[in-house]
Amino acid sequence: MKIIKLDAIDSTNSYVRQLSLHEKLVDFTIVTAAAQTSGRGQMGTTWNTEKGKNLTFSVFKKVSCLENEEQFYISMATSLAIYNALKHFQIPKLAIKWPNDILAENKKICGILIENVIQNSKMTAAIIGIGLNVNQTDFDTLLNASSLKKITGIHYDLDEVLFQVAAQLEKYARLITERSLEQLKMEYELLLFRKDKPSTFEDTDGNLFMGFIQGVADDGKLHVLLEDEIVKAFDLKEIKLKY
Template identity: 55%
Template sequence: MRIIKLDAIDSTNTFLKEISSADTLEDYTIVVAKQQNRGRGQMGKVWASNAGENLTFSVFKRISNLQFSNQFYLSIVTSLALYKTLKYYNVPNLFVKWPNDILSANKKIAGILIENIVKKSKLEYSIIGIGLNVNQTEFNDLISATSLKNSCGRTFDLDEVMHKFIVEFKIAFKSLDSGATEALKADYESKLFRKNKPSTFKNAEGNLFSGFIKGISSSGNLVLLLEDEIIEEFTLNEITLLY
């Protein structure tokens, strides 16, 4: 496993994507940076992180055997690997907030950004970016953020935490490669934030509505139980979970 360590970079995802197009990379090649100047999250959001205190890294993963219809399993295996890494360190009250944020006690501790590369109408490889708050304790205006140090009361070794994640990541991918999709989906659904609880959502038009999270579809859409016992699916672009 090749690990490329950088002091500062605009985005580890962007850097890894650039070198992957010019080189034949080993599976699970990692780019990790002490500081990201333009770290990105889902839906174009910025991932802010204090230099040297957290983990900001990206993993190169070949996915040529993965069907287009199963792309969401990349989110599932990555989320489960992060969840189990944090569980190993006894981080309390862990949940997966659909599609792939990790929460501790209702506060965000980790996020994932996945970018898939398609060649000749086939999935070729994926760049999987991870932002994990480790030793940062103050988040300024981000009142909904937390870290391992805040949760556990001690300082962590960044390399150790990253290697633990990679171990869990490889285990999860081995399950995916073996065809254990239903077991992975069930495991992911069991960890969903606010599952089977009355929750409020905002749609693309800005309107609020209530529903119960029941799980995810085979393609990764969020499945909600609405009024009058209606079951509907929603994509990430269509709704936002508020509370």
């Protein structure tokens, strides 16, 4: 493991990708920044954070044992790693909101953005971007956002939290290398937010509908049991799970 600490950067994911183009990166290279000026989230969203109060970092992980259609297992492993790292700090009421937001007390405390490195039509590595709200307590109009400190009242050492997340990432990365994919999927589905509970979803046209989350497919699509007793698979671009 190699850790590169930066004061400020546009995006740690972008920095790692550029770095990987110019030099051979050590597996599990971590780039962390005190501030990101253009942090990115899922579906083109931005990730805003107060300087020096949270963890914003990216991990370069070599991956050669997964087929392209199995990429979502990296997302599962990352979600589980963060979940268990936060469990170590006794953060209450943790859950994974599909596809890979980490919630505590139904509030979002962590976002993940994974960008795969493809060479000759084969995935060779993943750049795992993580934004974890740690000591920030003011989120302005972001009603569904929270942080470790806001939830527990405790001020956390950022390096200690980073160490726990990195240790858990290494543990779950080994499960991918060992091809223990069924174990990953089982653990992930057990922790899914609102699994087997009546939930409200919104489609791309803004229409709301009810359904029950059943689990996920190998490619990451969400299996939802609809009112007509049909289980349908949705990808991230098709539906949004409402809180």
